[in-house]
Amino acid sequence: MTICNYKITTHESSTKWVVLIHGLFGSLDNLNLLAKHLAPDVNVLQIDLPDHGASPRSTNISIHFYAAAIRETLQSLNIASAQFIGHSLGGKVAMGLALDTPELVSSLVVADIAPVAYGHRHQKVFAALNHIDLASLENRAQATAVFAEMLDDEGTRQFLLKSLKKDHETETWYWQFNLPTLERDYTHLIDWPYSGTSSTVPTLFIKGADSDYILAEHQPAIVAQFPKAKAHIIQGAGHWLHAQKPSVFNSIVSKFILAQSD
Structure with a gap:
C-alpha cells in the first residue's frame, strides 16, 4: 500500500471533498491558489503524487500505480467519494481513477491534458x-x-x-x-493504458488556448471515454493555465465544482 503525502483544509459545515492533483515534476503546493479559493465551500485534499514532493518513492511508475496510490490514500482517510481536479499528469491520474474506480469520483476537472498517449516532449x-x-x-x-x-x-x-x-x-x-x-519510466507516464473504457462522470476539460496538449484531433478520444465531458478554453494561457490565469481558472473550476455539489 502506498499512502501519499497530503495536506487537508477542512470546512466546518461541508461533507464534500475536492482532491487536487499536480502535474509531472510538481508538488501539492502547485495548486495552493485553487485550494484557497475552494476552501470556503468544501473540504480540500492536496496530494503529492508518488515520486514527487514528500510522497514515497517508487520502483516502478505507471498511471495505474499512481491512480492506485491516490485511491489507497483516500481509503486511509475514509473518503468514499470526492470531486477531482488534476493538471497535466495529475489529470491523467484523475481520469484513470474515474475509469478504474468510478464510485470514488463524483466529478472531474481535467486541466490541459487529454486521454491519449503523448510523444516524448520532455x-x-x-x-x-x-x-x-x-x-x-x-x-x-x-x-x-x-x-x-x-x-x-x-x-x-x-x-x-x-x-x-x-x-x-x-x-x-x-x-x-x-x-x-x-x-x-517516462514512457509509462506519457502512455494512456485505458483505451476502450469509458466513464459517465460529469467532466470538465479546461484547455490553455496557447497550449498544444489538447488538440482538435483528441476530441474523438475525449468524447468516447468521457461522453458527459464539457470544455472550456482560457485565452492567453498555455499549459501552466492555473498559474498564468489563476483568477479565471479558479472561477471556472469552482463554478463547475459547486454546480456538481448541488
Missing part, C-alpha cells in the same frame, strides 16, 4: 535537470544559469526550480522529485 527538461551536478552545486543561482542556457521557457524554468531544495544539515542540494525513476 527531453530538454531531462537534459537540463541532469546537467546540474547536485554534488558540486553551491547555490541556486548556478542552477538558474544552467536552465537559462538549456530551457527557453521562463515558466518551465521557474516551475522546476521550485523543486530544488537544500538539506541544511548536510548542506547538499536535491530535487523533490524522483528524477532517475521518472526519467526511466
Whole structure:
C-alpha cells in the first residue's frame, strides 16, 4: 500500500471533498491558489503524487500505480467519494481513477491534458535537470544559469526550480522529485493504458488556448471515454493555465465544482 503525502483544509459545515492533483515534476503546493479559493465551500485534499514532493518513492511508475496510490490514500482517510481536479499528469491520474474506480469520483476537472498517449516532449527538461551536478552545486543561482542556457521557457524554468531544495544539515542540494525513476519510466507516464473504457462522470476539460496538449484531433478520444465531458478554453494561457490565469481558472473550476455539489 502506498499512502501519499497530503495536506487537508477542512470546512466546518461541508461533507464534500475536492482532491487536487499536480502535474509531472510538481508538488501539492502547485495548486495552493485553487485550494484557497475552494476552501470556503468544501473540504480540500492536496496530494503529492508518488515520486514527487514528500510522497514515497517508487520502483516502478505507471498511471495505474499512481491512480492506485491516490485511491489507497483516500481509503486511509475514509473518503468514499470526492470531486477531482488534476493538471497535466495529475489529470491523467484523475481520469484513470474515474475509469478504474468510478464510485470514488463524483466529478472531474481535467486541466490541459487529454486521454491519449503523448510523444516524448520532455527531453530538454531531462537534459537540463541532469546537467546540474547536485554534488558540486553551491547555490541556486548556478542552477538558474544552467536552465537559462538549456530551457527557453521562463515558466518551465521557474516551475522546476521550485523543486530544488537544500538539506541544511548536510548542506547538499536535491530535487523533490524522483528524477532517475521518472526519467526511466517516462514512457509509462506519457502512455494512456485505458483505451476502450469509458466513464459517465460529469467532466470538465479546461484547455490553455496557447497550449498544444489538447488538440482538435483528441476530441474523438475525449468524447468516447468521457461522453458527459464539457470544455472550456482560457485565452492567453498555455499549459501552466492555473498559474498564468489563476483568477479565471479558479472561477471556472469552482463554478463547475459547486454546480456538481448541488
